[in-house]
Amino acid sequence: MPLIEVTDLHHSFPDGWDALDGVNFAVEAGEYVALIGPNGSGKTTLAKHLNGLLKPTSGRVLVAGMDTAHGSVAALARRVGYVFQNPDHQIFCTTVEEEISFAPRAQGLPPEIVGNRAQEEMRAFGLVEVAARPPAILSPGLRRKVAIASVLAAQPDLLVLDEPSVGLDAHEQEDVLARVSDYRHDGRSVVLITHDMALVTRWATRCLLLSEGRILADGTPGAVLGDSSALARAGMRPPALARLAQALAPLGMPTDAVQVEAFGRAYLELVEGRS
Amino acid sequence: MNFGDLYLPGDSWLHRADPRLKMGLALAAATLLLSYNNLFIMALSLTAVVAVLRGAGVPWARLRAIARLMVPVVIVIPLLWPIFYQSGPTILVVWKLRLTAWALAQGVTAALRIVALGYVSIAVLLTTDIRALLRGLVQVGLPFEAALTVTIALSYIPRIQRTYEQVTEAQMARGFDVNAGNLVVRARARVPILVASLVSTFRSADTMARALECRGFGRTDVARTSYFRIHWRPSDTAVAVGAGLFFLIALSARVVLGFGSHPLLLL
Numbered sequence: 001m002p003l004i005e006v007t008d009l010h011h012s013f014p015d016g017w018d019a020l021d022g023v024n025f026a027v028e029a030g031e032y033v034a035l036i037g038p039n040g041s042g043k044t045t046l047a048k049h050l051n052g053l054l055k056p057t058s059g060r061v062l063v064a065g066m067d068t069a070h071g072s073v074a075a076l077a078r079r080v081g082y083v084f085q086n087p088d089h090q091i092f093c094t095t096v097e098e099e100i101s102f103a104p105r106a107q108g109l110p111p112e113i114v115g116n117r118a119q120e121e122m123r124a125f126g127l128v129e130v131a132a133r134p135p136a137i138l139s140p141g142l143r144r145k146v147a148i149a150s151v152l153a154a155q156p157d158l159l160v161l162d163e164p165s166v167g168l169d170a171h172e173q174e175d176v177l178a179r180v181s182d183y184r185h186d187g188r189s190v191v192l193i194t195h196d197m198a199l200v201t202r203w204a205t206r207c208l209l210l211s212e213g214r215i216l217a218d219g220t221p222g223a224v225l226g227d228s229s230a231l232a233r234a235g236m237r238p239p240a241l242a243r244l245a246q247a248l249a250p251l252g253m254p255t256d257a258v259q260v261e262a263f264g265r266a267y268l269e270l271v272e273g274r275s
Numbered sequence: 276m277n278f279g280d281l282y283l284p285g286d287s288w289l290h291r292a293d294p295r296l297k298m299g300l301a302l303a304a305a306t307l308l309l310s311y312n313n314l315f316i317m318a319l320s321l322t323a324v325v326a327v328l329r330g331a332g333v334p335w336a337r338l339r340a341i342a343r344l345m346v347p348v349v350i351v352i353p354l355l356w357p358i359f360y361q362s363g364p365t366i367l368v369v370w371k372l373r374l375t376a377w378a379l380a381q382g383v384t385a386a387l388r389i390v391a392l393g394y395v396s397i398a399v400l401l402t403t404d405i406r407a408l409l410r411g412l413v414q415v416g417l418p419f420e421a422a423l424t425v426t427i428a429l430s431y432i433p434r435i436q437r438t439y440e441q442v443t444e445a446q447m448a449r450g451f452d453v454n455a456g457n458l459v460v461r462a463r464a465r466v467p468i469l470v471a472s473l474v475s476t477f478r479s480a481d482t483m484a485r486a487l488e489c490r491g492f493g494r495t496d497v498a499r500t501s502y503f504r505i506h507w508r509p510s511d512t513a514v515a516v517g518a519g520l521f522f523l524i525a526l527s528a529r530v531v532l533g534f535g536s537h538p539l540l541l542l
Binding site for chain 2: 014048051053072073074077078080081082084086088089090091092102103106107136150151154
C-alpha cells in the first residue's frame with residue numbers, strides 16, 4: 001500500500017479560485033518527491049492536503065490508509081511532519097532543546113527517548129552549542145535548522161518541506177538536505193516543495209511538475225526537467241544543464257542528464273564514443 | 276474568517292469619493308447612531324449602512340465576517356441590559372430579574388448600533404486605497420509621520436491576522452489540537468500560537484522600521500513632496516451638502532424634538 005494516495009483531488013477556495021483541478025499521484029515509502037511549479041500552481045495547497053490542513057473539495061487523500069477528510073490534523077501530525085516556509089511560525093519554546101523535544105514529548109514518549117531524539121537531531125543539525133539558547137533570537141539559518149530538527153524529532157512517516165533552503169548558505173543546505181535524505185533511507189518519504197532546480201536534481205528521486213492545479217509531468221528529475229515542452233506549458237525554463245543537454249542532443253547527448261555527475265558521465269561517454 | 280486586505284478595489288461612488296468626505300460621512304453617521312435610541316430607527320440605519328456597503332460592491336461574505344467579530348458583544352449586550360434597565364411593561368420575571376419590553380428593545384438597539392458602528396468605521400477602510408487614506412489624513416491636518424503610522428497600523432491588521440492563521444496551521448501541523456478539551460485547555464493550546472505570532476509580528480515590524488529608515492523616513496532637512504494626490508470633485512461637494520443637511524435635520528430632530536429617544540415609540 002502506498003504511503004500517500006491522492007485520487008482526483010480538487011480544491012476550491014471560498015473566493016472561487018480552483019487551486020487544484022484533478023490531481024492524481026501516489027508516494028511509496030522511501031521516495032523523495034520534489035513538487036515544482038510556478039507561484040500559484042497549487043504546490044502548497046496540495047501539500048496542505050497531505051496533513052489535513054486543507055480538506056478536499058472533491059476527491060480523496062489517503063495517508064497510510066487514513067482518509068484525511070475525516071482525520072484531525074493533530075492525528076495526522078503523527079504520520080506527516082510539515083516544515084513551513086517561515087520557521088518563525090513554528091518556533092515558540094524558550095530553548096532550542098525544548099523546541100526540538102516538544103513534538104516527541106507531545107506524543108507521550110518516555111523522557112529518555114525524548115532526550116535521545118533531541119540530542120540526535122541537535123547533533124545532526126549542528127545545534128548542540130546553541131541548545132540552551134532561545135531559538136527566536138538565532139540567525140535565520142539556525143532558526144530554519146531548529147524548525148526542521150523539531151519536526152524530524154517526531155519521526156513522521158512523511159516529511160513535507162516547503163522551501164527549506166531559504167536563508168541557508170550552500171554548506172548549510174548540503175548538511176540539512178543530507179540529513180533529510182538519510183531520514184528517507186529509514187523507509188520514510190519526503191516531499192520537497194522548491195523553486196531551486198539544483199536541489200531537485202541533487203536530492204529528489206522523483207519530480208512532479210504542477211501548473212494551474214494540474215500535474216503536467218511526473219517522473220525522474222531528469223525526465224521532468226528535460227521535458228522542455230511541459231516546462232514551457234508551466235511557464236518555466238529548463239535549468240542550465242538541461243538546456244545544455246538539449247543543445248547537445250543532436251550529437252547523442254541524453255536530454256535527461258540534468259544532474260552534474262550524470263551530465264559529466266554522459267558527456268565523457270559521448271566524447272569517448274566519437275573519438 | 277479571512278479578511279485578506281481590508282481595502283476592496285472597486286469603482287463605486289464610495290470608492291471614487293474623496294477620503295476626507297468619507298471620513299466626514301463616517302463621523303456624522305457615528306454621531307447619529309450614538310444619539311438615537313429607537314429600535315426601529317436603528318434597524319433602518321443598519322439596513323441603510325449595509326445597503327451603502329453592498330452598493331459599493333462589498334460582498335456578503337465580507338460583511339458576515341465583520342459581523343462575526345462582533346458576535347460576542349452583540350450577544351452579551353441584550354443579555355445584560357435588563358439588569359440595568361427596568362422601565363416598561365414586564366415580559367418575564369426570572370428570580371429577581373425583570374425583563375421589560377423596553378429593556379429588551381434597548382438591548383437589541385444597542386447591539387444593532389454596535390454592528391452599524393462597526394460597518395461605518397470599516398467602510399472607509401474597505402473603500403479607500405491606503406495611499407488615498409494617507410493623503411486624506413494629511414489633508415485634514417494630521418502630520419505626515421502620524422498619518423503614516425496610522426495607515427501602517429491599519430495595514431498591519433490583516434497582516435497580523437494572516438500571521439496568526441499561518442502560525443495556527445504550523446502549530447496544528449506539529450500535533451496541536453487547538454479545538455480539543457475544555458476552555459482552559461483550549462486557551463493554553465493558544466499560548467504557543469500567540470508567542471510565535473508575536474515574535475513573527477515584532478520581527479516584521481522591526482524590518483519595516485529599518486526599511487523606512489533606509490528610505491529616509493523622518494528626515495527633517497528636506498521638504499516632503501507627494502507623488503500621489505487626491506482631488507475633491509463637484510460630486511463630493513454635492514454629497515457633502517446633502518449629507519450635511521440630513522445630519523443637521525436628523526440631529527435637531529433628536530435633540531430639539533426628542534425624536535427617536537424612546538426604545539420603542541418614535542415620539
